[in-house]
Amino acid sequence: MQQAAVPMLLFLKSQCFGAATGFSFIGYIPIRVCKNKRIKRNKVFKGIAATGKSTMGYFHGFKLHLVVNGKGQLLSVMITPGNTDDG
Numbered sequence: 001m002q003q004a005a006v007p008m009l010l011f012l013k014s015q016c017f018g019a020a021t022g023f024s025f026i027g028y029i030p031i032r033v034c035k036n037k038r039i040k041r042n043k044v045f046k047g048i049a050a051t052g053k054s055t056m057g058y059f060h061g062f063k064l065h066l067v068v069n070g071k072g073q074l075l076s077v078m079i080t081p082g083n084t085d086d087g
Contacts, residue, residue, distance in 0.1 A: 018073025026067050028086060030054045031079075033061035052082030 033049045034042045039060045042049075051060045063084055067076040 017075055018069050018071060020075060021069045021071060023070040024067055024075060025069075026065070028054075028063045028065045030056075030059045030082065031062040031064055032059045036060065048081065050081035050083040052084070 030052070033044055036058060039051060042060065045061075049061050051058060052063065053059075054063075059082060061082050063080050063082055063086075065076075065078045065080065066074065069075055
């Protein structure tokens with residue numbers, strides 16, 4: 001982890017994240033890097049982004065995973081390649 005990211009992570013943990021209240025909801029949002037017809041020639045995030053499938057079809061990019069409590073407060077965040085399995 002880079003040195004500049006450590007203070008930001010500590011700030012998020014101490015100020016922005018809520019506390020577990022019993023029920024937690026997990027979901028993800030696809031973050032598209034390019035349109036599907038440009039996947040083969042895309043150079044942005046080459047080797048990092050991946051082609052995955054969501055409920056809206058195939059996409060090339062990442063998945064932003066979120067965990068929130070029953071009050072709607074953010075508990076955890078993670079960014080993974082698009083082909084990461086949700087199960």
